[in-house]
Amino acid sequence: MKTIEWIGDVDGHLRLLDQTALPEKTEFLDCRTPEDVFGAIRRLSVRGAPAIGVSAAYGLLLGLKDVADTSREEFDAAFDKVSTYLAESRPTAVNLFWAIARMRDVVAESNDMSSSDLRQRLLEEAREIEAEDREMCNAMGRFGAELIPEGAGVLTHCNTGMLATAGTGTAFAVLLAAHQAGKNIHVYADETRPLLQGARLTAWELLQSNIPGTLITDSMAGWVMKEGKIQAVITGSDRIAANGDAANKIGTYSVALLAKAHNIPFYIAAPSSTFDLSLPTGESIPIEERDPAEIGHGFGRQTAPKEINMYNPAFDVTPAEYITALITEKGVIQPVTTENVAKVVAG
Template sequence: MNPAHDQVRAIVWCEDALELLDQRQLPGALVYQRLTTAAEVAQAIGDMVVRGAPAIGITAAYGVVLAARARYAESAPNWQALIATDLAMLAAARPTAVNLFWALRRMARVIAAGCSHPAQRLLAEARAIHVEDIAANQRMGELGAALLTERGSVLTHCNTGSLATGGYGTALGVIRYGYAAGLIERVYADETRPWLQGARLTAWELVQDGIPVTLLADAAAAALMRQGEVRWAMVGADRIAANGDVANKIGTYHLAVAARYHGVRLMVVAPITTVDMSIASGADIPIEQRAAEELLTLGGQPIAAAGAQVWNPSFDVTPAALVDALVTDRGVVLAPDAVKMARLMAGTT
């Protein structure tokens, strides 16, 4: 891992408060929001100040710390009962990212254990979740880069880097590792409508780290693949079902279909905490519907015909049959299916 290609940190615990890089203002302004309550954290998650499944989970964990500090000061004997409403509020912030619920369950176990200084113990746990995420990303970077058998260019969708995680990134972590190893010469980044995570965030991250990046409209991806410019398409995931189906940022599914047609391999990179074995297939994954204004306006200015109706899912589901490689911090699964996913979760891959 080359630290020269890992310069961005979006989540910072500083002086008893959580500071989040406001990703809505990138790349125009580098602004950190300082949050001191669980309600502010839940609002920041819902408003996409922070986004990306691992980053949402880490942020929620720190939100529990803030909740515990307030509840303990409010009523030390009853803080465990009072904090339940805060956990529910954080869980409701975004419904698709399974890492959110995983992190909250982990923090809830600490709460259930009880201690005389809960905020300190919970802060240690949140920091552990944060550190473990970075280590997992670095491990996935190494595993994913090992699949790159020849030097070439790759295509990515949305943002899967340090902005979407505790640091280093999932699919962008593979890209960072592959670029440092001389296996990736250029990254093509979909703009990723309607929030433009590729244009505003991925391109910005790669420029910060000195990795060559070319931006393209989402609709141009298939034409780029047809020209033979891309070896791999690399994406992250917000939830992976027991059969290997992948819920990820809207646009991933049609990218996967185009990749299969053009002989471009699809790599999904996500920590093991993104796998939800309680969901049999992608058909059962809840898909968040976002506000119509995200499609009807841009930068607060109307861009669509007045009166037009809107369908605005934040995610889509890519069938496991279109995934060539699933890279997790526990190992790599080629052509994932239900049997292989069960082996992965059992640690027998």
């Protein structure tokens, strides 16, 4: 099952598996305009940093259909407009901006191309971004599986599999590779409040992949560690600063602190496209704040008084000192330092 798929040629459209319908229903969204893609990203029909990047690359093409036979000046103006628009869909996931920048570079380097030919070239670039993401997922799986002990209980937070990428995932790719290598792992998945990506999505992916797993609430993680059921923790990330500080779904910082307290290794798996080397530390990572209704009125039922103040940051930042290693498609970064990040990611 493809969670992201471009249907047709240059005049085609983007088809996305609607993650908001899972696990009850398997539904697809056909996106035919940039507005469709923007909406899908904002409401989390497509989510996960790599998946957002791939979707944005294809979304750019949807905004260029009306300028296929125009002058390059008109084409470039339309491209600038739609790229700026899509970049505003979510602020934290750096893959979004990375993918748009790659498409922007294609336009900048193709001054001698006609508008029609450039659209075709942009489609090729979007497909390359998608293919590269699949390859990066496989590589992260191979590198990360070596870090997972035989028979380990592995805790993960949020969703990092085929729903969050164009391939087998980031952290989930490591779990899948360890499982396929016969390491007899058992995955513990946090629910991941308030939108339950762990319960709705990761639990579904574990079943799809036949990986033994158990779903727990976020507040159970410390006790499950205390019981000795967890030998490793692995999550993904939406943006990693130059020193290794990593932003991920809210609750990740708490899990990292718990892992540190119980002397359990804490790993993050993310492709090199998730690193933002322009930010020296995680203090500069923008944190998206979402609608408080996700806390007080989630999934159609009021669960808190309307009058109470609510705060709903979608991400937190785990300092590098709590991260045992960063797993990338280029290799494992351990220990996590500015020097080692630069050596692996920029090397």
